[in-house]
Amino acid sequence: GENVEQHPSTLSVQEGDSAVIKCTYSDSASNYFPWYKQELGKRPQLIIDIRSNVGEKKDQRIAVTLNKTAKHFSLHITETQPEDSAVYFCAARDSNYQLIWGAGTKLIIKP
Amino acid sequence: DSGVTQTPKHLITATGQRVTLRCSPRSGDLSVYWYQQSLDQGLQFLIQYYNGEERAKGNILERFSAQQFPDLHSELNLSSLELGDSALYFCASSITPGDPGTEAFFGQGTRLTVV
Numbered sequence: 731g732e733n734v735e736q737h738p739s740t741l742s743v744q745e746g747d748s749a750v751i752k753c754t755y756s757d758s759a760s761n762y763f764p765w766y767k768q769e770l771g772k773r774p775q776l777i778i779d780i781r782s783n784v785g786e787k788k789d790q791r792i793a794v795t796l797n798k799t800a801k802h803f804s805l806h807i808t809e810t811q812p813e814d815s816a817v818y819f820c821a822a823r824d825s826n827y828q829l830i831w832g833a834g835t836k837l838i839i840k841p
Numbered sequence: 842d843s844g845v846t847q848t849p850k851h852l853i854t855a856t857g858q859r860v861t862l863r864c865s866p867r868s869g870d871l872s873v874y875w876y877q878q879s880l881d882q883g884l885q886f887l888i889q890y891y892n893g894e895e896r897a898k899g900n901i902l903e904r905f906s907a908q909q910f911p912d913l914h915s916e917l918n919l920s921s922l923e924l925g926d927s928a929l930y931f932c933a934s935s936i937t938p939g940d941p942g943t944e945a946f947f948g949q950g951t952r953l954t955v956v
Contacts, residue, residue, distance in 0.1 A: 764944065773843065773931060773947040774884065819884060828897045829874070829945060833883040 732757035732824035736832025744840050749810055751835045753820035754802040760830075762823035763803045765794060768834075769816045777818075778805070807837075815839045844868065847932050847948035855956055859920040862951045866913055866934030872896070873915040874945060875907055876931040884931070890915055922955045929953075 733756040743749045753763075764779035780787045780794045780803065787794050791810075796803040807814055820832040844867035854860055866873050875887040886899035890909035901907075904922075909915040919926060929952050933945040 762943075773949050775843075775947070776944050779944065826897060828889065829886070831884045831886065 732760055732822055732828070732830040734820060734822050734830045734832045736820050736835055738835060739833065740836045740838070742838040742840060743810055745810055745812065747810055749805075749807045749814070749837055751805045751818055751820070751837070752802060753804070753822075753832050754800075755822040755830070756801065757822070757824045757830075758798075758801065759825035760822040763794070763796060764821050764823075764829075765792075765805050766819045766821070767816045768819065774819060810837075810839050812839050812841065843946040843948065845870075845932060845934050845946050845948035847930075847951050849951060850949065851952050851954075853954045853956060854922060856922055856924060858922050858955075859918065860922065860953065862917040862919070862930055862932075862953075864915045864917070864932030864934075864948060866915070866932075867946055870934035870936050870946070871913065872935045873909055873913070874933040874935075875901075875915070875917050876933065877928050878931060878950075879925075879928040887917070919953070924955050927953055927955045 736753045761782040766774035767777045768774040778794050791808045793806045817834045817836050819834050821829045846865040848863045871892045874889045877885045887901040888907050889897040893909050904920050907917045929950045931950045933947045935943045935945045
């Protein structure tokens with residue numbers, strides 16, 4: 731079955747710098763890759779997603795890239811701000827339409 | 842507001858007891874997922890229902906069970922509770938697993954504390 735690995739587990743960046751979180755997946759049939767942001771004590775919320783027929787997608791300061799050959803996808807956050815501090819989860823939807831989750835990355839934005 | 846409603850928001854109960862968590866999916870969503878999130882941990886998938894039938898099973902203990910009713914709301918039953926079952930339990934819903942690009946919307950979660 732599908733397996734998703736997410737790195738790093740914790741990422742600390744200076745405010746204004748960029749942050750990159752990477753995920754790898756194992757099932758080449760996976761075709762949908764969402765990223766969720768979870769603030770402390772709150773529910774995960776979708777921030778960006780990408781389908782397997784697209785290589786990159788941007789939404790203001792966030793972007794996601796997908797490399798199907800290497801089976802990895804990444805979240806890029808530019809010009810980080812204090813409100814970006816949260817836990818970010820990647821996921822891959824496999825051929826059984828099941829969302830398989832990464833373990834999460836705690837992003838800390840240092841003032 | 843995601844449109845997914847979970848009740849109760851908080852639950853405190855003693856070890857050995859049984860509780861039921863309830864989830865109402867977004868209007869029109871046929872698929873319901875249950876997740877467990879322990880303190881500072883990731884999202885552990887428990888079980889998925891689609892249109893009343895079990896679709897996929899994750900790391901769900903035998904002491905736990907779930908069902909989805911004809912009106913599409915779902916209940917997660919946790920029995921013989923242990924201290925380690927204390928966690929945030931999330932329900933999520935999506936339109937249909939037939940569309941691979943379907944977002945899953947999460948409820949606010951039920952925080953279960955077993956004492």
